[in-house]
Amino acid sequence: MGDEKKREGAGMSRRTFALGVGGAGVLLAMGGLKLVPAEAQVRPPGGQDENRLVASCIRCERCVEACPRGALRPAHIEDGIVSVRTPTTNFNDGWCDFCADENDGVPLCVAACPTEALALPADATAETTIIGKAVLIREWCLAWDKNNGCRFCYDACPYEAIELDENGRPVVVPDNCNGCGACQSVCVSQKEGSYTTGATSRAIIVVPESEA
Ligand code: SF4
Ligand code: SF4
Ligand code: SF4
Incomplete structure (x- = not known):
């Protein structure tokens, strides 16, 4: 940093x-x-x-x-x-x-963490610890809205939690998603030069599991 x-x-x-x-x-x-x-x-x-x-x-x-x-x-x-x-x-x-x-x-x-406000079972792994769930907002997604073949999120996901549909557009597979955020971190929908319109967040974001 x-x-x-x-x-x-x-x-x-x-x-x-x-x-x-x-x-x-x-x-x-x-x-x-x-x-x-x-x-x-x-x-x-x-x-x-x-x-x-x-x-x-x-x-x-x-x-x-x-x-x-x-x-x-x-x-x-x-x-x-x-x-x-x-x-x-x-x-x-x-x-x-x-x-x-x-x-x-x-x-x-x-x-x-000195207070165990953050605490995990001894056998916790990335696969068993669900931080949140990814949600795709299609109207801000370049692959869905602009049909440009963007697949950065698909390539970034380490857990096979994003599939491509028959037109090459990303679809989240919630059962495989642990909310790691890799997809959100690479999403280009709001990055400089993007031609997404009206987006107030990235086109794929992680939300609390209770809100997915
Ligand atoms: S969760 Fe709270 S108490 Fe624990 S390390 Fe973070 S800021 Fe400190
Ligand atoms: S949050 Fe992580 S596991 Fe879930 S879809 Fe995105 S990259 Fe894949
Ligand atoms: S990478 Fe994840 S597990 Fe490691 S310190 Fe950051 S938030 Fe915690």
């Missing part, structure tokens, strides 16, 4: 912290914080119990710093006030390989 990106991240952390404290203060003054439900996020491995994560996480950001692939970020106030500074995924920039390349498949984010 370059110096500029590090500075950007540090600035964002301070900003989200300030917003979080300020926003929480307003809600506390209104007696409303406990009434605000946690908004579902795509969490790192071991953070899929949303209520447990939000309750146990001390917002230290060690997991975010530990991720060697830039796949995590601290949640912002836009992600829901009770989640501010808890870890959420950042699959536009990186994807989660369960630290297979960097730590023999033992997630560094889980190991870094």
Whole structure:
């Protein structure tokens, strides 16, 4: 990660912290914080119990710093006030390989967590840990909307969770998908030079399993 990106991240952390404290203060003054439900996020491995994560996480950001692939970020106030500074995924920039390349498949984010807000069974693997599910938005997909044969997501998926239909267009196979984010990280629909129209996110995104 370059110096500029590090500075950007540090600035964002301070900003989200300030917003979080300020926003929480307003809600506390209104007696409303406990009434605000946690908004579902795509969490790192071991953070899929949303209520447990939000309750146990001390917002230290060690997991975010530990991720060697830039796949995590601290949640912002836009992600829901009770989640501010808890870890959420950042699959536009990186994807989660369960630290297979960097730590023999033992997630560094889980190991870094001091409170077990992120916790996995000893026998957990990338295949058995469902972070989320990929969803394809056809009107923003170049292969579907522009019929241009794009198949970056298909080529990137490590788990055979994307198939091509008879016209070469990608289709997600939810049962094979663990939400790793590789497809989202390579999707070109919003990248510079893309001729997608009207997209507000990548054409393939990972969402919480409960929302797939
Ligand atoms: S398992 Fe590894 S690659 Fe995946 S989010 Fe955690 S630290 Fe990042
Ligand atoms: S390391 Fe654990 S306690 Fe610290 S921010 Fe991440 S989930 Fe929260
Ligand atoms: S479809 Fe996307 S999120 Fe699902 S396993 Fe394949 S690359 Fe990962």
